[in-house]
Amino acid sequence: xxxxxxxxxxxxxxxxxxxxxxxxxxxxxxxxxxxxxxxxxxxxxxxxxxxxxxxxxxxxxxxxxxxxxxxxxxxxxxxxxxxxxxxxxxxxxxxxxxxxxxxxxxxxxxxxxxxxxxxxxxxxxxxxxxxxxxxxxxxxxxxxxxxxxxxxxxxxxxxxxxxxxxxxxxxxxxxxxxxxxxxxxxxxxxxxxxxxxxxxxxxxxxxxxxxxxxxxxxxxxxxxxxxxxxxxxxxxxxxxxxxxxxxxxxxxxxxxxxxxxxxxxxxxxxxxxxxxxxxxxxxxxxxxxxxxxxxxxxx
Amino acid sequence: xxxxxxxxxxxxxxxxxxxxxxxxxxxxxxxxxxxxxxxxxxxxxxxxxxxxxxxxxxxxxxxxxxxxxxxxxxxxxxxxxxxxxxxxxxxxxxxxxxxxxxxxxxxxxxxxxxxxxxxxxxxxxxxxxxxxxxxxxxxxxxxxxxxxxxxxxxxxxxxxxxxxxxxxxxxxxxxxxxxxxxxxxxxxxxxxxxxxxxxxxxxxxxxxxxxxxxxxxxxxxxxxxxxxxxxxxxxxxxxxxxxxxxxxxxxxxxxxxxxxxxxxxxxxxxxxxxxxxxxxxxxxxxxxx
Numbered sequence: 001x002x003x004x005x006x007x008x009x010x011x012x013x014x015x016x017x018x019x020x021x022x023x024x025x026x027x028x029x030x031x032x033x034x035x036x037x038x039x040x041x042x043x044x045x046x047x048x049x050x051x052x053x054x055x056x057x058x059x060x061x062x063x064x065x066x067x068x069x070x071x072x073x074x075x076x077x078x079x080x081x082x083x084x085x086x087x088x089x090x091x092x093x094x095x096x097x098x099x100x101x102x103x104x105x106x107x108x109x110x111x112x113x114x115x116x117x118x119x120x121x122x123x124x125x126x127x128x129x130x131x132x133x134x135x136x137x138x139x140x141x142x143x144x145x146x147x148x149x150x151x152x153x154x155x156x157x158x159x160x161x162x163x164x165x166x167x168x169x170x171x172x173x174x175x176x177x178x179x180x181x182x183x184x185x186x187x188x189x190x191x192x193x194x195x196x197x198x199x200x201x202x203x204x205x206x207x208x209x210x211x212x213x214x215x216x217x218x219x220x221x222x223x224x225x226x227x228x229x230x231x232x233x234x235x236x237x238x239x240x241x242x243x244x245x246x247x248x249x250x251x252x253x254x255x256x257x258x259x260x261x262x263x264x265x266x267x268x269x270x271x272x273x274x275x276x277x278x279x280x281x282x283x284x285x286x287x288x289x290x291x292x293x294x295x296x297x298x299x
Numbered sequence: 300x301x302x303x304x305x306x307x308x309x310x311x312x313x314x315x316x317x318x319x320x321x322x323x324x325x326x327x328x329x330x331x332x333x334x335x336x337x338x339x340x341x342x343x344x345x346x347x348x349x350x351x352x353x354x355x356x357x358x359x360x361x362x363x364x365x366x367x368x369x370x371x372x373x374x375x376x377x378x379x380x381x382x383x384x385x386x387x388x389x390x391x392x393x394x395x396x397x398x399x400x401x402x403x404x405x406x407x408x409x410x411x412x413x414x415x416x417x418x419x420x421x422x423x424x425x426x427x428x429x430x431x432x433x434x435x436x437x438x439x440x441x442x443x444x445x446x447x448x449x450x451x452x453x454x455x456x457x458x459x460x461x462x463x464x465x466x467x468x469x470x471x472x473x474x475x476x477x478x479x480x481x482x483x484x485x486x487x488x489x490x491x492x493x494x495x496x497x498x499x500x501x502x503x504x505x506x507x508x509x510x511x512x513x514x515x516x517x518x519x520x521x522x523x524x525x526x527x528x529x530x531x532x533x534x535x536x537x538x539x540x541x542x543x544x545x546x547x548x549x550x551x552x553x554x555x556x557x558x559x560x561x562x563x564x565x566x567x568x569x570x571x572x573x574x575x576x577x578x579x580x581x582x583x584x585x586x587x588x
Contacts (some may be wrong), residue, residue: 053495053498053499057498057499057502060499060502060506061502061505064354064502064505064506064510064511064512065353065354065357066510067511067512067516067517068354068357068358068383068511069357069358070512070516071367071369071370071379071511071512071513071515071516072358072361072362072367072369072370072379072512073361073362073367074369076369077360077361077362077363078361078363079361079362079363079364080360080361081359083360084360089360089361093357094390095386204334205338205339205341205342208339208342209341209342209345209349212345212349212350213349215353216349216352216353216356220353221353221357221360222356222359222360223358223360224351226356226359226360227356232443263432292304
């Protein structure tokens with residue numbers, strides 16, 4: 001982006017600076033990304049209780065699944081081991097929930113950022129600012145990912161203590177790599193939801209529906225083999241499915257086959273491209289649609 | 300009717316029947332608002348199943364079939380599908396009661412209708428009772444939908460002799476939960492944005508309630524804490540009646556516990572609500588955001 005100077009002299013009668021007149025936006029302005037991420041993080045850090053709340057609330061949501069597994073299976077389940085390849089179903093579920101926290105954030109937070117700007121009365125000023133919307137979205141996505149990581153790590157640590165599970169840290173680097181690739185692919189998904197939000201304004205029901213369907217398709221507390229065949233195919237189109245399966249293998253087993261790991265990286269790379277293209281197209285279409293109807297700032 | 304005679308009619312308006320009519324009018328209005336959003340209707344129908352299906356998939360992954368020996372040891376029934384489907388049927392009702400009723404004031408405030416409603420000649424609590432009436436209808440339909448869907452899709456069988464006692468248990472549950480909800484209304488009135496408290500309390504109560512697992516899976520201290528919740532007794536008795544019929548275990552104990560807990564919670568809730576509403580009015584903070 002061309003830098004705008006506050007004290008640049010106006011060069012025409014209307015008082016518009018030459019920089020603004022000659023401004024041509026780039027697809028992504030990384031400086032604006034950083035500014036938006038910093039702004040959102042600064043606000044998030046003003047409410048540390050929120051980060052703690054989001055560390056413990058998911059624990060209360062997934063604990064019923066673990067308790068039900070214990071009630072039905074007792075200490076272990078031969079059937080579970082046969083279909084999943086893992087003996088400890090509690091360790092299996094806890095790591096699944098840890099990864100799913102990021103998916104939840106994509107669905108509920110990234111897309112909702114424009115809604116919050118709207119409530120703050122800053123959406124219209126943001127949209128007339130000479131920065132690409134993509135930069136605003138990416139900035140929001142980065143800040144949400146940082147605060148989610150803090151909450152998710154607290155949740156993982158607490159779960160390990162409560163449920164008495166442990167994970168191998170030998171493969172921490174590939175775990176972080178897969179997690180990051182999944183998060184980047186999910187940004188695209190977040191852009192799609194942001195588009196839905198600027199069109200429907202408060203699609204809490206739609207978001208709830210999407211979240212629950214994605215959750216049912218993702219192998220969070222059960223292996224993908226228990227899903228019907230068609231649902232398995234749909235599940236593989238979600239970045240979370242491949243990421244959860246690989247991270248689980250790395251975290252519980254401490255290692256993964258090289259070929260399997262590389263194919264995960266390749267698949268996630270493809271999903272990043274697909275989700276970003278689809279997400280940005282959806283968002284731009286939604287933005288044009290909303291602007292045409294003049295309902296950008298409407299509630 | 301002239302203005303003065305209309306005002307006289309308003310002045311004369313009193314009694315339980317009038318309040319019930321007002322509560323019903325509030326319930327109908329909330330229904331109208333909900334039904335005017337097609338996505339809300341879709342969510343209402345899909346909700347019981349999108350919550351239940353992941354639980355059934357998880358249970359299936361662990362059990363490998365419709366029976367569980369471990370569950371039989373703990374509860375007396377090996378049919379885990381019926382156990383989970385019936386137990387979680389009251390989840391939607393619980394959420395409706397906790398969220399819908401506790402946020403009744405906040406919803407009106409957001410819509411800009413709270414002050415208008417507060418100047419109408421209805422008792423202040425009627426707004427809450429109206430929201431409660433709607434949520435009983437909304438959540439109750441959800442319970443029926445989940446149970447019928449579970450029978451048709453997952454082969455769950457219900458004991459018909461237990462249906463009426465199970466409904467009585469639901470009534471006792473609603474009374475006890477209303478006491479808790481009135482306390483939550485106080486939080487919303489004081490803190491305005493009480494979602495965090497509602498979320499923690501709703502999640503905590505549903506975690507402690509034996510919806511998909513028996514209390515025996517908890518450590519003893521948590522089992523004792525869980526017995527202080529009317530939801531715990533209600534879920535257990537509701538499911539026992541629908542699985543075992545009138546021969547369900549510890550039915551009398553559950554009814555007695557619910558009667559005691561309902562009295563305590565409702566009394567506390569009503570006293571707190573009365574005092575909080577008075578306090579908030581004295582501060583002039585009723586309609587503040």
